[in-house]
Amino acid sequence: MLCPYHAWSYRLDGSLRRAPGFDGTGIFDPSVHGLVELPCAEWHGLVFVNPSADAGDFSAQVEGLEDIVAPYELERLVTRGHHDYVVSANWKVLSENYQECYHCPSIHPELCAVSPPRSGENYHHPAGSWVGGWMEIREGYQTMSLDGTSSASPLRGLDDLHRKIVDYIAIFPNVLVSLHPDYVMTHVLTPLAPDRTRIVCEWHFAPEDAASDEFDPSFAVDFWDVTNRQDWLACESVQRGLSSPHAVPGPLSEEEDGVYQFVTMVAAAYAGKAPRPASASVPDRAVRAERSAQPG
Ligand SMILES: [Fe+2]
Numbered sequence: 001m002l003c004p005y006h007a008w009s010y011r012l013d014g015s016l017r018r019a020p021g022f023d024g025t026g027i028f029d030p031s032v033h034g035l036v037e038l039p040c041a042e043w044h045g046l047v048f049v050n051p052s053a054d055a056g057d058f059s060a061q062v063e064g065l066e067d068i069v070a071p072y073e074l075e076r077l078v079t080r081g082h083h084d085y086v087v088s089a090n091w092k093v094l095s096e097n098y099q100e101c102y103h104c105p106s107i108h109p110e111l112c113a114v115s116p117p118r119s120g121e122n123y124h125h126p127a128g129s130w131v132g133g134w135m136e137i138r139e140g141y142q143t144m145s146l147d148g149t150s151s152a153s154p155l156r157g158l159d160d161l162h163r164k165i166v167d168y169i170a171i172f173p174n175v176l177v178s179l180h181p182d183y184v185m186t187h188v189l190t191p192l193a194p195d196r197t198r199i200v201c202e203w204h205f206a207p208e209d210a211a212s213d214e215f216d217p218s219f220a221v222d223f224w225d226v227t228n229r230q231d232w233l234a235c236e237s238v239q240r241g242l243s244s245p246h247a248v249p250g251p252l253s254e255e256e257d258g259v260y261q262f263v264t265m266v267a268a269a270y271a272g273k274a275p276r277p278a279s280a281s282v283p284d285r286a287v288r289a290e291r292s293a294q295p296g
Contacts, residue, residue: 010035045075046175056274061172064125068167071157072179078210081203081221085228089235091174091191092266094199097235098168098176099131099258107230110223114141114148120165122258129275131261132169143182145219152182152209172265172275183220195239201228
């Protein structure tokens with residue numbers, strides 16, 4: 001690794017390899033000028049850095065998520081789409097927006113065309129530091145794209161249920177993982193200021209598809225770029241509203257129980273406790289699938 005500023009180079013373990021101009025001076029000890037070492041955890045190809053070094057056991061953070069995320073084999077997927085946005089909104093406004101589809105009929109006509117906005121349920125798993133839920137893909141459509149068709153294969157190993165739904169998971173504090181039948185989309189939110197957030201959105205596909213030069217990821221990238229920008233405009237509007245001296249918190253609708261889980265998780269973290277969502281009585285996916293199978 002080479003620092004583009006003064007060309008100091010580092011080994012992959014972070015130790016300093018060479019600092020131009022300091023060779024042979026006898027007053028420079030490279031061993032004390034390595035990169036700062038921080039605890040980190042790798043999970044399904046995602047790297048979580050613990051910059052304060054007191055975040056606790058990472059496995060507790062993702063407790064209950066393994067069964068949901070593992071079938072998608074995110075660690076083997078290939079990134080074939082990358083968008084970098086800067087949005088004039090607080091990171092929590094953006095994350096709250098991700099937790100609910102109450103707003104979908106108003107601002108997401110493309111999304112509603114391929115996924116019923118009131119379909120699915122949120123998970124109830126207050127042990128881990130995450131919140132999420134799933135939504136269904138309309139009958140006859142393959143995935144979340146502008147026309148509901150896909151240019152990729154379904155990810156190997158997904159059962160029939162996983163081929164008809166999209167899981168939307170927010171891992172505290174700033175990673176959003178959207179699990180589709182044929183691709184995974186990730187958002188990483190980095191606060192730049194109280195009212196500004198950088199969002200890196202990436203799309204990941206099976207190597208069998210993505211290795212080919214002919215593979216075109218635009219069916220997924222274009223759909224979510226349209227939808228992302230609709231959300232960013234809405235969130236910037238929320239941020240403007242919040243800056244008013246007359247802004248007061250409103251009630252959450254029943255469709256926003258995911259937001260409730262998220263804000264209680266944030267509140268716990270601000271209070272110095274482990275960030276865990278408050279309990280909410282919602283069925284898990286197995287119960288939901290059972291209900292769907294019942295006639296009438
Ligand atoms: Fe949205």
